Each structure stands twice: as C-alpha cells, then as structure tokens.
Amino acid sequence: MTILYFTGTGNSLAVAKRIGASCGGETAKLISIPQCIKSGDYAYSDEVIGLVFPTYCCYFPRIVREFLPKAKLAASYLFAVSTYGNGMGRGGDGGEMIEFERYASGLELKMDYCNSILMVDNFLDAFDIGREIERVPSKRIDEHIERIAADIGARRKYVKRAGVIGKALTRMCMPLVKAQDRGETCKKFSIDERCNACGTCAQVCPRGNVAVSEAPRFGRNCEGCYACVHACPRKAIHLKAEKNDLRWRNPDVSLREIVEANAR
Numbered sequence: 001m002t003i004l005y006f007t008g009t010g011n012s013l014a015v016a017k018r019i020g021a022s023c024g025g026e027t028a029k030l031i032s033i034p035q036c037i038k039s040g041d042y043a044y045s046d047e048v049i050g051l052v053f054p055t056y057c058c059y060f061p062r063i064v065r066e067f068l069p070k071a072k073l074a075a076s077y078l079f080a081v082s083t084y085g086n087g088m089g090r091g092g093d094g095g096e097m098i099e100f101e102r103y104a105s106g107l108e109l110k111m112d113y114c115n116s117i118l119m120v121d122n123f124l125d126a127f128d129i130g131r132e133i134e135r136v137p138s139k140r141i142d143e144h145i146e147r148i149a150a151d152i153g154a155r156r157k158y159v160k161r162a163g164v165i166g167k168a169l170t171r172m173c174m175p176l177v178k179a180q181d182r183g184e185t186c187k188k189f190s191i192d193e194r195c196n197a198c199g200t201c202a203q204v205c206p207r208g209n210v211a212v213s214e215a216p217r218f219g220r221n222c223e224g225c226y227a228c229v230h231a232c233p234r235k236a237i238h239l240k241a242e243k244n245d246l247r248w249r250n251p252d253v254s255l256r257e258i259v260e261a262n263a264r
C-alpha cells in the first residue's frame, strides 16, 4: 500500500498513518505530496494507492491539484480520504469528495473509494482550538478512522455523497477557493515581538514561501494550510480574526514529521 498525503497540522498524516498501519502493515509506504513535487517523482505503482489531504473551503488543496495532473498512479484499488474540521459549508458532508471524484475522473483516475473524516478544525479565523479540543470526544475520531480503514481493508467501493445543501455550499465556496489559489492567504498573517527568527515557519511551509532572516517574510505562493501559524514555537504568528493564541498539532504527529513532510 502506498499513501500519498498532504498535511498542515498533522490531522491528515495521522489518518494516513492509521490507515497504513491497519491495512498495509509494516510495508505501507507513506509519501508526502510536497516531497513528490520537490523531487519530481510522479509515478507510483502498488496494489493499493491512497491520497489523504485536508479540506480547504469545501474543496481540496491547490497542492493536490498541482500534483495529480502530473501523477501516474497504477493501482488495482485507488482511494482518497479528506480530513475536515466542522463541515463549514458542509464540505465534510461529501461536497468536496464528489468534486474530487469528478476531478480525478477528468484525469482518468478512477477512484474506488472517496470518504472524509471529521477532525479538529485548524481554521483559526472561525474556530477556537480550546473549544475544538473539548469537542474531540464527540467527534468520535478514532471510531471513524477505524471504520474507514476497515472499508479500505475490505476494498469497499464507495463515494461519500452530499445533500442538496452540501452541494450548494460547496459551489458557494468556490470564490474562496479561487482567492486561496492566488497564493496570498499569508497577507492575513502578522508577526509579533515574540518571534526569534527560529525558522520553524519556513521549515513547515510546503511551498517554500517563507524566508527568515531577522523575521519571517512571506512570498506570494502561500498554500493557505496555516502550518506556519500553528507550528510557531512562540505563537508569534497571528491572524486578525483569531480567538486566542491556542494552536494545534495532531498529537499523533511530531513537529519533525511535519518538517520532513513539508520542507522544500
């Protein structure tokens, strides 16, 4: 089993690890999509190939859309799992996976299984991480990961569907996707005096969009994943709309793993 993943704050990598361990055992290969792009490795062949990534604005990330058209994936079973935080726009109700299946089929990738899983929402503009952590038990994350892993283990054929509202809201979010695609989400970020130019923000950026000398400087190729904001050891990177300075990294993923996944 080969799982190609993208993660900003670890949720998607945690899911990829769990599916890999449960369905592929020790031979499962986990490969970061930013590293595939960096190395120019686009061809993968395995009995089972999966893609795991976060939901952004009820859609899937630009970096996944950069990778897939160039990718050559040869597998007898292809799956995709997105992680989402609150179903903003009810994206988690399947709107984005319908879109993903359609997008993949336009690239002649026939997806056997497309599902999504509710995790902690790292979208700081709207969600308080403290409140999100309180909600973890009610999200039944472990149970849902196990169910998805069992589906994949059984090679189930399934595409998560959305209701009318889910589909409509996914369409309504398209202007937000287009705005994020311009690569300037980082214009929302500000740096405070706690910054000691440690460079973590640059290391976790999947786009190599942050340069650090005396302070971080952001370019115009921001993925909008918020990895830099959440990973800053001094909580020195802020969003105007944030509720407080609580930040998130999935507890099953280390900072080193995010750096290894994303450093350019």
Ligand SMILES: Cc1cc2nc3c(=O)[nH]c(=O)nc-3n(C[C@H](O)[C@H](O)[C@H](O)COP(=O)(O)O)c2cc1C
Binding pocket: 006, 007, 008, 009, 010, 011, 012, 013, 053, 054, 055, 056, 057, 058, 059, 083, 084, 085, 086, 087, 088, 089, 091, 092, 119, 120, 121, 122, 123, 124, 224, 225, 226, 250
């Ligand atoms: C810019 C941005 C947009 C997001 N949009 C959505 C959304 O439309 N629906 C949703 O449920 N979660 C949304 N989220 C939350 C993430 O999808 C969720 O927290 C995901 O599990 C993060 O995965 P990661 O830890 O692998 O980066 C968004 C997060 C960010 C940073």
